[in-house]
Amino acid sequence: MPYHTPIPGEDALTDVSFTNGLTDSQKKAVAHKDGPLLVLAGPGSGKTRVITCRVAALVRAGVRPWNICAITFTNKAADEMRRRVESMQIPSGAHISTFHSLCVRLLRRYAQAAGIRADFSIYDEDDQKHLLRQVLKSADVDAERFPPARLLGGISRCKNDLEDHVAVAARADDYYTKALAKAYRLYQQALDANNALDFDDLLLRTAFLLRDRPEVRRELGEKFRYLLVDEYQDTNHAQYEIARGLALDHGNLCVTGDPDQSIYRWRGADIGNILAFERDWPNAVVIRLEENFRSRPQILALADELIANNRRRKQKKLIPTRPDAGRIEFHTARDESDEACFVAEQIRRLIGQGATAGDIAVFYRINAMSRAIEEAFITRQIPYQVVRGVEFYARKEIRDVLGYLRLIANPKDDVAFARAVNSHSQGIGKTTLERLAIYAGDHNISLDQAAREARNIPAIAAAAQQKLAAFAALIEKFRRAAEGPVAPFIKTVFEESGYARSLEDGTAKDDNAVENVGELISAAAEYDKTAESPSLLDWLQEIALYSDTDAYDAESGRVSLMTLHAAKGLEFGSVFIIGLEEGILPHERARDGTDDLEEERRLCFVGITRARDNLTITRARYRTIRGQFLATIPSQFLFELGRSEQDDGGWQDDGEEQQDAEEPDEPIAAHRRRSAPVFRVNDVVRHGIFGRGRVKQYLDLGDDSVVTVRFDSGQTKSLALKYAKLEKAKI
DNA sequence: AAAACATACATTTTT
DNA sequence: TGTATGTTTT
Numbered sequence: 001m002p003y004h005t006p007i008p009g010e011d012a013l014t015d016v017s018f019t020n021g022l023t024d025s026q027k028k029a030v031a032h033k034d035g036p037l038l039v040l041a042g043p044g045s046g047k048t049r050v051i052t053c054r055v056a057a058l059v060r061a062g063v064r065p066w067n068i069c070a071i072t073f074t075n076k077a078a079d080e081m082r083r084r085v086e087s088m089q090i091p092s093g094a095h096i097s098t099f100h101s102l103c104v105r106l107l108r109r110y111a112q113a114a115g116i117r118a119d120f121s122i123y124d125e126d127d128q129k130h131l132l133r134q135v136l137k138s139a140d141v142d143a144e145r146f147p148p149a150r151l152l153g154g155i156s157r158c159k160n161d162l163e164d165h166v167a168v169a170a171r172a173d174d175y176y177t178k179a180l181a182k183a184y185r186l187y188q189q190a191l192d193a194n195n196a197l198d199f200d201d202l203l204l205r206t207a208f209l210l211r212d213r214p215e216v217r218r219e220l221g222e223k224f225r226y227l228l229v230d231e232y233q234d235t236n237h238a239q240y241e242i243a244r245g246l247a248l249d250h251g252n253l254c255v256t257g258d259p260d261q262s263i264y265r266w267r268g269a270d271i272g273n274i275l276a277f278e279r280d281w282p283n284a285v286v287i288r289l290e291e292n293f294r295s296r297p298q299i300l301a302l303a304d305e306l307i308a309n310n311r312r313r314k315q316k317k318l319i320p321t322r323p324d325a326g327r328i329e330f331h332t333a334r335d336e337s338d339e340a341c342f343v344a345e346q347i348r349r350l351i352g353q354g355a356t357a358g359d360i361a362v363f364y365r366i367n368a369m370s371r372a373i374e375e376a377f378i379t380r381q382i383p384y385q386v387v388r389g390v391e392f393y394a395r396k397e398i399r400d401v402l403g404y405l406r407l408i409a410n411p412k413d414d415v416a417f418a419r420a421v422n423s424h425s426q427g428i429g430k431t432t433l434e435r436l437a438i439y440a441g442d443h444n445i446s447l448d449q450a451a452r453e454a455r456n457i458p459a460i461a462a463a464a465q466q467k468l469a470a471f472a473a474l475i476e477k478f479r480r481a482a483e484g485p486v487a488p489f490i491k492t493v494f495e496e497s498g499y500a501r502s503l504e505d506g507t508a509k510d511d512n513a514v515e516n517v518g519e520l521i522s523a524a525a526e527y528d529k530t531a532e533s534p535s536l537l538d539w540l541q542e543i544a545l546y547s548d549t550d551a552y553d554a555e556s557g558r559v560s561l562m563t564l565h566a567a568k569g570l571e572f573g574s575v576f577i578i579g580l581e582e583g584i585l586p587h588e589r590a591r592d593g594t595d596d597l598e599e600e601r602r603l604c605f606v607g608i609t610r611a612r613d614n615l616t617i618t619r620a621r622y623r624t625i626r627g628q629f630l631a632t633i634p635s636q637f638l639f640e641l642g643r644s645e646q647d648d649g650g651w652q653d654d655g656e657e658q659q660d661a662e663e664p665d666e667p668i669a670a671h672r673r674r675s676a677p678v679f680r681v682n683d684v685v686r687h688g689i690f691g692r693g694r695v696k697q698y699l700d701l702g703d704d705s706v707v708t709v710r711f712d713s714g715q716t717k718s719l720a721l722k723y724a725k726l727e728k729a730k731i
Numbered sequence: 732a733a734a735a736c737a738t739a740c741a742t743t744t745t746t
Numbered sequence: 747t748g749t750a751t752g753t754t755t756t
Contacts, residue, residue, distance in 0.1 A: 267746080565745070
């Protein structure tokens with residue numbers, strides 16, 4: 001019996017009021033197409049709507065919902081898509097999730113084929129760091145000389161490229177890579193021993209599963225007959241292989257994306273994946289969506305002016321469809337608190353004029369920049385929400401409780417053991433733990449197992465032996481009770497472990513600690529309600545992929561504060577982007593390397609194109625960075641947006657400070673040593689690599705002076721005189 | 732073994 | 747600036 005009466009695709013699309021500028025044949029392709037489909041779409045063009053409409057159209061054409069799989073990058077995007085699909089009044093059941101959630105699901109189901117156990121722990125950055133440090137300490141490696149964070153970054157990159165440690169070792173021909181390969185091997189062995197996967201493993205294992213087990217691949221191809229991937233420009237190699245593997249047997253792969261909005265290169269995203277889609281799938285139908293239904297024409301013009309500076313990109317138009325209106329404003333503030341005051345005042349004015357707080361957002365490059373804004377909002381009683389990464393799950397008390405729970409769910413999880421035993425404190429300290437680790441290592445067993453055998457470890461004092469054994473027994477007792485709903489179980493563990501008591505008495509470092517654990521329990525209760533058969537393991541694996549960014553509430557009626565990364569996919573009537581300064585946007589770590597710089601530019605582009613009507617861009621002359629009050633240099637992006645230094649008149653100034661570039665404008669410069677040459681604005685200079693250029697701005701900081709030069713090649717660079725060999729050119 | 736203290740250190744963006 | 751580790755004291 002047919003699941004649903006087939007309806008011609010066009011009708012299905014009309015049905016769901018899909019009227020945003022597609023030609024009839026494009027609509028038909030979106031609704032009907034068996035085979036690969038590439039949607040290249042600019043910001044505000046209804047890209048995600050194409051996906052939801054395709055899902056709806058497929059279902060109406062008789063495809064069973066559970067044969068459709070749509071993949072997004074963030075939980076937030078998945079939720080949004082689920083919401084939209086449900087509102088289309090079609091039978092639900094389509095699988096909509098992030099890459100990582102999908103991988104967890106597949107790896108649990110096909111654990112055996114993937115060569116792992118289904119009850120694995122998922123390690124986040126903190127866990128990874130802990131584990132790597134542990135491993136390097138006990139295995140005296142030359143890799144110890146490199147900072148763990150750097151090694152983890154290197155390992156992550158390898159995993160994203162689907163390289164295992166053997167492959168890395170094989171290509172290692174320099175000191176660092178050799179050390180990396182060794183660290184990778186040891187780290188991976190430790191992960192295996194702990195029955196744990198890190199975020200990258202989730203992708204890598206799934207990609208390998210699809211590659212090495214054709215029967216699994218075929219089975220999944222049968223299950224997910226239609227595959228859709230949103231934000232395809234942000235796929236890394238592993239994700240690319242997963243999408244390809246899942247679609248290999250039927251070719252029904254629809255991807256959407258915008259190369260100009262690729263902002264996750266640092267996480268291994270390869271913009272080449274979307275640029276080469278037509279090569280990978282030669283019969284792909286390509287749809288371009290260039291009309292923008294979101295922003296005012298001036299805003300689009302500004303965005304276009306900026307992004308045109310990127311070389312590695314496909315030319316694309318931003319075609320406005322809305323009439324002229326709205327406002328663009330630039331502002332230079334004195335310092336970050338002055339900047340925050342300005343933003344807050346502007347927002348107050350907007351609200352006074354009838355704007356809704358929920359339709360206003362402030363974007364910044366790094367999370368730390370939210371602070372000044374928050375302070376200004378608090379004094380002015382402007383309601384706001386900060387959309388922040390991790391945060392809640394990074395809290396000490398939350399991690400401690402999760403330590404217990406993870407250890408209960410996965411006895412091999414030594415990282416969880418260390419955390420739990422540490423929070424349990426009372427009598428088990430560093431030394432004991434160290435001795436226990438040595439014993440466990442010698443006998444090739446987990447810390448949990450070693451603790452049970454504590455009485456047989458002569459190196460450990462009798463009293464400590466007792467306590468370890470008691471701890472192991474306690475965990476074992478919990479383990480036997482870990483069935484069924486999660487929330488009551490967490491409560492039991494929290495109280496009976498004695499951790500609740502230790503939070504309440506004495507060391508009240510954080511008076512909200514107990515409350516926070518309560519919140520965790522509520523979250524678990526929520527899970528218990530929705531899950532069909534709740535289990536601790538399932539819940540742990542779910543929340544491991546959860547970040548507070550997902551907690552963004554579109555209906556909160558409050559001003560949203562978030563990073564530019566978190567802003568992707570959202571839109572607001574009025575947008576403020578703060579901190580357009582060299583070293584912040586673009587971030588200092590992206591200053592060398594054009595690819596990195598182009599990514600920063602895309603980030604700025606994403607921010608600008610979030611705005612529907614009003615856009616305000618600000619910078620501060622001074623900013624406190626890591627506790628130091630420093631003079632700043634305007635972002636080169638400001639030049640590209642047509643705001644040159646001389647033309648500062650375009651900036652609305654607070655008037656407190658005169659802006660004479662030649663005048664050393666604060667005591668900072670006065671006592672600096674000087675050995676570097678002095679330049680003036682408009683001096684013609686010569687650089688060994690970039691050639692001839694003209695000084696646009698000179699910041700006098702003695703030896704640390706920075707000079708901004710627009711070179712004849714057209715590019716603008718900010719150079720530290722100390723490093724850049726810059727000389728005055730003759731004429 | 733725990734607490735108090737000192738010192739180094741890194742410090743983007745997210746799953 | 748804050749964290750996170752290492753060192754000394756109790």
